[in-house]
Amino acid sequence: xxTASNHKPADFESYWSSTLAELSQxxxxxxxxxxxxRTTSDATMYGVRLTSIGPYRLFGYLSxxxxxxxxxxxxxxxxxGSVVEPLPQGTALAKRRRYVTFAIAVRGQRNADQPFAATFxxxxxxxxxxxxxxxxxxxxxxxxxxxxxxxxxxxxxxxxVTAAGSxxxxxTAALDPRFSHTISAPGLFFDTCAVAAKTKGYPLEEINDxxxxxxESRAKVEKTLAYFDLRWFAPQVKATTLxxxxxxxxxxxxxxxxxxxxxxxxxxxVYETQHSSYKDGLYAERWLTRQMGFRQAILxxxxx
Amino acid sequence: xxxxxxxxxxxxxxxxxxxxxxxxxxxEQAAKIPLDPQVTLDPxxxxxxxxxxxxxYTSLDQVRxxxxxxxxxxxxxxxxxxxxxxxxxxxxxxxxEWARLGYAALTPAPRGKxxxxxxxxxxxxxxxxxxxxxxxxxxYRGFFVDAxxxxxxxxxxxxxxxxxxxxxxxxxxxxxxxxxAAMRPEIKAAVAGAPYLTGFxxxxxxxRTYPYDEINDxxxxxxQQRPQVEETLAYFDGINFADKIRCPTMVxxxxxxxxxxxxxxxxxxxxxxxxxxxxxxxxxxxxxxxxYQHNTLVExxxxxxxxx
Numbered sequence: 001x002x003t004a005s006n007h008k009p010a011d012f013e014s015y016w017s018s019t020l021a022e023l024s025q026x027x028x029x030x031x032x033x034x035x036x037x038r039t040t041s042d043a044t045m046y047g048v049r050l051t052s053i054g055p056y057r058l059f060g061y062l063s064x065x066x067x068x069x070x071x072x073x074x075x076x077x078x079x080x081g082s083v084v085e086p087l088p089q090g091t092a093l094a095k096r097r098r099y100v101t102f103a104i105a106v107r108g109q110r111n112a113d114q115p116f117a118a119t120f121x122x123x124x125x126x127x128x129x130x131x132x133x134x135x136x137x138x139x140x141x142x143x144x145x146x147x148x149x150x151x152x153x154x155x156x157x158x159x160x161v162t163a164a165g166s167x168x169x170x171x172t173a174a175l176d177p178r179f180s181h182t183i184s185a186p187g188l189f190f191d192t193c194a195v196a197a198k199t200k201g202y203p204l205e206e207i208n209d210x211x212x213x214x215x216e217s218r219a220k221v222e223k224t225l226a227y228f229d230l231r232w233f234a235p236q237v238k239a240t241t242l243x244x245x246x247x248x249x250x251x252x253x254x255x256x257x258x259x260x261x262x263x264x265x266x267x268x269x270v271y272e273t274q275h276s277s278y279k280d281g282l283y284a285e286r287w288l289t290r291q292m293g294f295r296q297a298i299l300x301x302x303x304x
Numbered sequence: 305x306x307x308x309x310x311x312x313x314x315x316x317x318x319x320x321x322x323x324x325x326x327x328x329x330x331x332e333q334a335a336k337i338p339l340d341p342q343v344t345l346d347p348x349x350x351x352x353x354x355x356x357x358x359x360x361y362t363s364l365d366q367v368r369x370x371x372x373x374x375x376x377x378x379x380x381x382x383x384x385x386x387x388x389x390x391x392x393x394x395x396x397x398x399x400x401e402w403a404r405l406g407y408a409a410l411t412p413a414p415r416g417k418x419x420x421x422x423x424x425x426x427x428x429x430x431x432x433x434x435x436x437x438x439x440x441x442x443x444y445r446g447f448f449v450d451a452x453x454x455x456x457x458x459x460x461x462x463x464x465x466x467x468x469x470x471x472x473x474x475x476x477x478x479x480x481x482x483x484x485a486a487m488r489p490e491i492k493a494a495v496a497g498a499p500y501l502t503g504f505x506x507x508x509x510x511x512r513t514y515p516y517d518e519i520n521d522x523x524x525x526x527x528q529q530r531p532q533v534e535e536t537l538a539y540f541d542g543i544n545f546a547d548k549i550r551c552p553t554m555v556x557x558x559x560x561x562x563x564x565x566x567x568x569x570x571x572x573x574x575x576x577x578x579x580x581x582x583x584x585x586x587x588x589x590x591x592x593x594x595x596y597q598h599n600t601l602v603e604x605x606x607x608x609x610x611x612x
Contacts, residue, residue, distance in 0.1 A: 037525050038429075082418050083393035083428040085514050090562040090591055093512045110427055119418060120395040121349070200351075200404075202397060213348045275597070278560035278590030300562035301511050302590065 006191070008232040015131070015227050016140075016175060022053050023141045030149060032062070038086055042066060042097035045086060052107070052145040053138055059111035060104040060146055061086035062153075063096045070157035072292045073100040075150050075179070077143055077165030077172055080188065080203050082120055084109050090277065092300045099292075100156050104146035106139045124188065124206040129220040131227055140228075143172040151178055160292050163239070167230060170241070174233035181291050182237065183284055185244035185273075186252060189228045190260060193221065195251055234263035241268040242287050244280065248272060278303060310559060311585075313567035316505050319544040326439065326539055327487065334364050334449050339456050343373065353377055354403040361457055363415070364449040370419035371412040371454060372396060374403035375463065382465035383408045384610035385458050389451055389473030389480035390417065392500060392515050393428050405603065406611065408464055410457065414450035414480075416443065432515055433522040437532040439539045444501070448487075448540070451480045455488045468492060468610045472602065474595060475564065476500045478555075479542050482572060485553060486545035493609035495554045495602050496572075498561055498593035502542030503568030505534055510565040543568075546575035553581045554605050556598050558589030 009015065031049045038045035038061070046062040063086065065071050074095075078084050084105040087093060095101070105111045108118025108126075118126070118135075126135035151158060162181040163169040170184040188203065196207035211218055226232070241264055246252040254261065254270055261270055269287065273280050282303055289297040320326070342360040349356035349372075357373040375383070385408040390396040395418060402409035415424040416431050426434035426443055434443040458464045470493040471484045479501030485494035500515075507516045519537075523530055538544060553576050557569035566585065573583045584601070586594030 037521050040524070081393065082395050085393065085429060087514060089393060089515060090513050092562075093514070093517055117418070121398065200400065205398075205400075209348050209351070212351065275592065276558075276589045276594075277592040278558060278562070278588060281562070281590060300513050302560045302562045302565060 007226065008229075009223070009226050012227060012232050019053070019137055019141055020144065020175065023144060026051055026053055026055055028145060028149060035061075038063075040093070040096065042094060048102075048149065050145050050149055052142040054107070056107045056116070056138065056142070057112065057114075058105060058107065058142050058145065059084075060102055060149070062150075063087075063101045064153075064155050065097050065100065069100075069155040071098065071100045071155055072160035073102065073150060073153075073156045073162070074288075075147060075161065075163045075172070076101060076103040077163060077168035078104060078106055078109060079166055080120070080123070082110050082113075082118065084111065090281070090300060092298050095298045098294070098298060100150070100153065102146065102150045104143060106142040108135065108139075112142075121202055121206045121209070124203050125210040125221075128210065128224050129217050131224040134224050134227075136228055140168070140171055140175070143168050144175055147172055147176045147179070151176075162288060162292075167228075170230055170237060171228070171233050173239045173241075174236040177236070177238045179239040181241070181288070182239040183242045183244070183288065186230055186257065186260070189225070190230050190252060190257065192225045192229070193218075195256075198251055231260050231263055234260055235265075237264055239267070240291060242284060243268055243270050244284070245270055245272050247275065310566040311570045313506070313570060315503050315543055315568070315571040317503055317541050317543045317571070318538060320535070320538050323539060323544055330364070330445060330449065331487070334453070337362055337364065337366065339453065339460065341457055341460060349398055351400065354400045356398055356400065359410070359457065361453060363453050364446040365423075367415050367423045367446060367450070368420065369412060369414060369450045369453070370417075371410050371457070372398045374398060374400050374409040376403045376406055376408075379406070379463070383463055384468035384470070384606075385410065385464050386606060386610070387411075387454050387458070387469070387471040387484065389471065389477035389484065390414070391474060392431070392476040407606070408458070408461070410454050412451055412454050414447045416447070420450070429514060429518045429521075432518040436519075436522065436536055437529050439536045442536050442540065444540045448480070448483055452484055452487050455484070455490050459490065466490060470494065470606050470610050472496070472606075474498055474593065475591065478564075482542040482549070482576075483545045485551055486548035489550065491551050493552050493606055494549065495556075495605055497556050497595060497598070498558060498564045498591055499542055499555065499569060499572055500564050501540065502572040503565070504537040504541055506568050506571065507565050510567060511562060513562055516563070542572050543575045546572050547577040549576050549578045551578055551580075552605075552609050553578050554584070554602070555581070556584040556586065556593050556595075556601075558591060558593040559585055559587045560590045561593065563591040
């Protein structure tokens with residue numbers, strides 16, 4: 001079936017260039033406050049507030065290693081949920097002595113939930129019938145704002161900066177070519193309507209809920225989602241990429257993601273999940289360690 | 305130094321002498337508060353086969369608590385029910401999949417989670433250490449009651465068979481499964497994955513990751529508070545609840561769990577009072593605790609104990 005999501009919108013580039021132009025007109029107005037409770041002998045933690053389009057005020061956890069930099073950096077893009085932690089759950093906190101880390105809370109997430117407090121489920125379809133009003137247009141701008149801020153920090157080795165997360169990591173790396181690496185596990189924005197139709201699991205079930213409730217809106221929903229499809233962002237990604245796919249035969253397995261993988265070009269490693277947070281996490285940590293020029297990965301105790 | 309084999313680990317958790325009296329007092333306070341349930345159909349989330357409802361009820365301190373309630377549209381007679389307890393940072397799921405298997409399914413959002421955070425909202429990180437120096441005001445005192453009161457909601461529903469209620473969840477959901485099965489004898493079957501909130505003081509020494517490390521953050525800033533913190537946590541530790549469990553119980557853990565150390569999984573399993581208990585320890589798995597392959601066993605377990 002031919003749907004809007006199978007075709008790149010003719011104005012895809014202008015949609016995003018105008019979004020970034022709008023962002024450039026907004027002063028980030030950063031406010032940085034030390035967070036003593038999250039500061040350790042390895043690193044100092046700061047809470048950072050920034051303004052994105054809207055205007056909308058964001059929040060991020062910035063950790064700076066002690067000692068002389070510059071340090072490689074990890075930009076942690078948010079997963080789908082209300083909570084953003086300083087480091088993702090289960091990450092060895094000792095990584096903070098090696099990397100600058102920056103975890104951004106985008107509009108609607110905790111610490112960036114005033115005046116807009118997102119609901120989960122709910123965020124994925126917020127404003128989805130209007131491509132300019134869709135919440136994720138703002139969220140992508142938020143991610144780019146955070147990237148700008150991180151890359152402006154003098155402690156960051158700008159030759160070694162990784163965008164990590166789900167779909168938003170790849171999108172951010174596409175829109176900001178300064179990222180040297182990205183680790184991305186797509187889940188939301190690959191041929192979204194078609195993939196959602198094959199599952200009953202949230203968060204993609206939100207799309208099914210919405211279209212069941214408002215079937216007359218399908219064309220508008222597909223049109224909006226086409227602006228967010230990873231396939232159309234992929235050619236712009238210059239970063240060396242670790243793409244974490246589903247297992248063979250699964251909805252977002254390597255066969256299904258083939259168009260995305262092809263579009264990402266040669267600087268890509270595809271890793272199929274083994275449905276083990278240990279095996280998947282260990283692979284990603286070792287990949288990142290090698291890519292950043294280190295010999296030993298910093299691992300949680302249970303993985304050593 | 306090499307780590308001990310997880311199943312040989314000896315927990316440092318000690319049960320306070322007045323543990324039972326403390327919780328009896330909390331339950332007496334809670335019993336005085338009317339549940340005042342409010343149930344509203346959610347047409348957006350309902351599907352061809354499942355009705356989804358927004359539920360609110362009142363809990364300790366008069367806090368209104370939200371829950372998702374899923375009921376199969378096609379049903380005959382009273383239904384078995386499954387409570388799905390939420391993780392620490394995750395937002396409570398809508399458990400349509402249990403409804404499709406013929407259960408009524410309720411998933412609460414205890415205080416502090418979105419939809420239940422108007423009156424109490426410590427945030428994440430922070431929840432784990434909110435008022436941690438005083439067991440009478442520690443946030444998990446109310447949080448546990450919020451979870452336990454889901455049983456009262458189900459008991460008030462005419463479509464529910466009160467003899468066939470189960471509880472499950474992973475991570476914090478696993479910890480809440482342990483405490484709910486312990487404190488609510490109406491629970492007839494329990495499945496806990498990678499239980500959190502068990503072996504707090506073990507976990508903060510064994511692993512250095514969030515969310516348990518929120519406690520180490522707190523103690524680094526307030527080292528003088530360690531005795532009070534340890535005293536409080538003993539009243540909330542799943543290991544100290546587990547001997548009260550009498551229903552068939554399954555626990556599954558990952559031997560490379562980097563969030564909830566497997567040592568604490570063994571410790572809580574060993575403490576479970578039920579004679580009918582099973583442990584699945586998955587080598588090669590972290591905090592996922594082998595869930596991908598284990599889900600089938602969970603379905604079979606509940607089918608055996610709630611439907612057969």
